Structures are given as C-alpha cells and as structure tokens.
Amino acid sequence: MAEPTDAKSQPPPQKKRAVQRCPNCDIRCDVSCFVAGALARCGHCNVRFEVQREDSKPPPPPAPKQPESPFPALDGFLVHERIGQGGMGEVFRCTRVSDNKPVAVKILTPQMAAVPDYVRRFGREAAAMAQLDHPGIVRLVGRGKAGGHVFIAMELIEGTSLRLWAHKNRPTARQLAKLLAQVAHALAYAHARAVVHRDLKPDNVLVTADLRTKVLDFGLAGLHSEGAECLTQSHVAMGTANYMAPEQRKDAKRADHRADLYSFGVMAYELLTGELPVGRFPPPTKVVSGLDARWDALIERCLELEPAARPHSALELAHGLEALAGVATPLALAPRTRRKAGKSGIWSWLGIGTAVAVVIGVVSLRVAQDHGSHRPSLTAARAAPKKPLRR
Known part of the structure; x- marks a missing residue:
C-alpha cells in the first residue's frame, strides 16, 4: 500500500x-x-x-460592426423601401404597426430638419393636406416626430407619375382630357377649401392602374381665405419655374387659385404636344394634326398673363375637359375679360355642336420678359410639323 x-x-x-x-x-x-x-x-x-x-497568439480582432440600416428608424412604422426623393425629404414605403396599414411616409431630411423655416413649411404641407378628403387627392393619415425624424404619413398609392404614364402609353387626346378633368375636379375641391397647390406639374399627379388620378405634394400649398394667414409666408417665388404663373414669380404670397390654373395650362400643353409653352409657341392644333380646336381655347385661357382673364375656376376647366372627352354635357367657359384693342385673343370656347374656332391672321399673346426670359406667347406663325393624333 x-x-x-x-x-x-x-x-x-x-x-x-x-x-x-x-x-x-x-x-x-x-x-x-x-x-x-x-x-x-x-x-x-x-x-x-x-x-x-x-x-501565444495575439487576441483576435474585434468583430466588425454590423452595417447600419439604410432606412430611418420610425417608432410605430416598419420601413420597407425608399420609393421617392424630393428637395425637402424622402418618401418610404412603410407599414403602420397599429393597424398593419400600408402607408407612404415622407421624412424631412436631416439637413432640412435643422432649419426652422423648412420644418414650418413641412408642417404647412400637413396642415393643407389635413383639410382635404377627396378621391383625387392623396390623403393624410398621420404626422409627427419619431426616432428623431419629422414625418408625414400618407395613403400609399400604387401608380406612376402622369408624365411617365403619358410617355409610356402615348394616350389619345380624349384619354388625356378624361385624366385632366379628374385633376381639375381635385383642384376645384382644394380651391373651395382655400388651399392652393402652387406647384402643379405632371410629376405631382399620379395615375393608377385603373386610370384614376391623384394629386400629391402640397409642399408649397397656401391657404387663401378671408382672415386666414397665408401658409406661404414669403414673397420669394416658389414652385417649378416652367409651370409658374407670372404673378407667382413676382410675389408668391399674393398668388391665388388662378396661379394653379396657369400651371394646369402649361401641363396640358406639354402633355398634348410634348413641348413646353415657352417663348413664342404655336397653338396645340398647329402641332398635333386632327386635334379638336377647343383645346386651343382652353389652354389659351389658362395661359393668360393676367389672372382675371383666365377661367374663373378649376370647375370650369373640368366641365370643358369632360366635353372634350365626350363624357358629359359641356358647360361653356365663362366669357373672358374683354381686352383693350391691340392685345391678342380671338379663340373662343366652343361647346358641342358649335362651330370650331377660326384663325384670322396671326394669333399671339404679348411677350413679356421675366428675369431675362420670354414669357409664353401663343402664335400660329411658327411653322412646325404636326404630330399625328392617335384615335
């Protein structure tokens, strides 16, 4: 042992x-x-x-940091993808956690969020949208701050911009009239509630698969009601230059709903002809063969330099466009303000069954200069090959 x-x-x-x-x-x-x-x-x-x-090996290097998410963190929302980007913010496809509802969330960029004026303007967009509940206008579903971000939540619309839709589909004049009539009705609704869009253009109109239009991006919207403070509290011209009414260029604060009608005319002309009405430009019938002459009257009225000479309301435009589309009984536009001798204007608005407009000589609008560039002028003098009209 x-x-x-x-x-x-x-x-x-x-x-x-x-x-x-x-x-x-x-x-x-x-x-x-x-x-x-x-x-x-x-x-x-x-x-x-x-x-x-x-x-005696040295200690292993620290594990690499996980890459940060490319999307912002928003309390109450699941962020899926970025679907748009603008001057003031980005738009994301999201799901609202409370009701599993798909929404589009517009977030102010950090650079813009650091500027109080832009934060206020972002809030004005929400204030304008909150007043509007129309099938032709993108609806507001929420707003606030989350995860350090200022945001607006809107209904998610599956569609494409009117500009891209027209480029891809090459619509007929009647198809365009139907779509533009919807836009005009949406504008009439907003104007009746003292909301002016101020930046109307084909990029700010969505077209859905069932050919319904939705007006969006009220980022420059203003309120114009008696006793109400204008949401655009600046005399600086705001909007997209090619679509901006002359009075909006000079004093954005004083521009009213008729500035939207001017922008509407620019948009209609561009969609019909593929060109912007800049400088001396021909009437649409001189560019597009077989086009109904009533388009000339409608667009010329919208592009009048004087707001008082334009249609009285977007509802007038809607009725005129419905007549062109053949979907409703036409209502003639109100008579235009008589001009002094020597100024242009012989196109008349024609309803169904009336004679077409006749060109006598050369029809032109005076050319005005703004910041060194010519304002639009309607003329039949420009020789341009006509584009065939799809029927």
Whole structure:
C-alpha cells in the first residue's frame, strides 16, 4: 500500500517546451521564451525566422460592426423601401404597426430638419393636406416626430407619375382630357377649401392602374381665405419655374387659385404636344394634326398673363375637359375679360355642336420678359410639323 505524499513535496509541473523547425535547415529550435511574431535565431545555421506559437497568439480582432440600416428608424412604422426623393425629404414605403396599414411616409431630411423655416413649411404641407378628403387627392393619415425624424404619413398609392404614364402609353387626346378633368375636379375641391397647390406639374399627379388620378405634394400649398394667414409666408417665388404663373414669380404670397390654373395650362400643353409653352409657341392644333380646336381655347385661357382673364375656376376647366372627352354635357367657359384693342385673343370656347374656332391672321399673346426670359406667347406663325393624333 502506497504511503500518502505531501503535495508540497511534489516538483512543480514543467512547462511544455515550444519547438519550431528552422525554415532553412529544418533543425528543431526551442522557442519557449519567445512570443508569437518575435524573431528567433537558429542555433545551427544562424538564420532568423518568425516565431509561430499556438499558445501565444495575439487576441483576435474585434468583430466588425454590423452595417447600419439604410432606412430611418420610425417608432410605430416598419420601413420597407425608399420609393421617392424630393428637395425637402424622402418618401418610404412603410407599414403602420397599429393597424398593419400600408402607408407612404415622407421624412424631412436631416439637413432640412435643422432649419426652422423648412420644418414650418413641412408642417404647412400637413396642415393643407389635413383639410382635404377627396378621391383625387392623396390623403393624410398621420404626422409627427419619431426616432428623431419629422414625418408625414400618407395613403400609399400604387401608380406612376402622369408624365411617365403619358410617355409610356402615348394616350389619345380624349384619354388625356378624361385624366385632366379628374385633376381639375381635385383642384376645384382644394380651391373651395382655400388651399392652393402652387406647384402643379405632371410629376405631382399620379395615375393608377385603373386610370384614376391623384394629386400629391402640397409642399408649397397656401391657404387663401378671408382672415386666414397665408401658409406661404414669403414673397420669394416658389414652385417649378416652367409651370409658374407670372404673378407667382413676382410675389408668391399674393398668388391665388388662378396661379394653379396657369400651371394646369402649361401641363396640358406639354402633355398634348410634348413641348413646353415657352417663348413664342404655336397653338396645340398647329402641332398635333386632327386635334379638336377647343383645346386651343382652353389652354389659351389658362395661359393668360393676367389672372382675371383666365377661367374663373378649376370647375370650369373640368366641365370643358369632360366635353372634350365626350363624357358629359359641356358647360361653356365663362366669357373672358374683354381686352383693350391691340392685345391678342380671338379663340373662343366652343361647346358641342358649335362651330370650331377660326384663325384670322396671326394669333399671339404679348411677350413679356421675366428675369431675362420670354414669357409664353401663343402664335400660329411658327411653322412646325404636326404630330399625328392617335384615335
């Protein structure tokens, strides 16, 4: 029977020797006193080599940081993808967690959010949208701050811009009249509630798969009611230059619903002819062969330099366009304001069953200069090849 021994009398365990072969002569060298990465010298061939030891490896590098999400974090919303970007913010496709409703959330960019004026303007867009509940206008479903972001939540519309839709589908004049009549009805609804869009253009109108239009982006909207403060509290021209009414260029604060009618005329002309009515331009019938002459009257009225000479309301435009589309009994536009002798204007608005407009001589609008560029002028003098009209 073995006698117990005292643990203190036991010799200390010897460390395992670290051995590495010399890469030159293959002699086994003791590298126990070296750490990994140090240079040792072979005692046989005197060649230096780097020590590699499993028991003395440097600590592993820290795990790489997970890439940050490209989308902002919004409490109450699941952000799926970016679907649009504008001058003031970005638009994301989201799901509202409370009711699982798909929505479009417009977020003010951090740069804009740092400027109080832009934050106020962003709030004005929400204030304008909150007053509007119309099938032809994108609806507001929420607004606020979340995750450090200022946002507006709107109904999510599956569609494409009117500009892109027209480019892809090459619609007939009647099809355009139907779509533009919807836009005019939406404008009439907004104007009746003292909301002016101020930036109407084909990019701010969506067309759905069932050919319904939705007006969006009221970022420059203004309120114009008696006793109400204008939402655009600036005399600086705001909007997209090619679609902006002359009075809006001069004093944005004083522009009313008739500025939207001017923008509507620019949009209609562009969609019909593929060109902007800049400088001296021909009436649509001189560009598009077979086009109903009533288009000339409608567009010329909208593009009048004097607001008082334009149609009285967007509802008048809607009725005129419905007549062109053949979907309703036409209501003639109200008589235009009589001009002084020497100024242009002989196109008359014609309802169904009346004679077409006749060109006597050259019809032109005076050319006005604004910031060094000519304002639109309607003329039949310009020779341009006609585009065939799809029927």
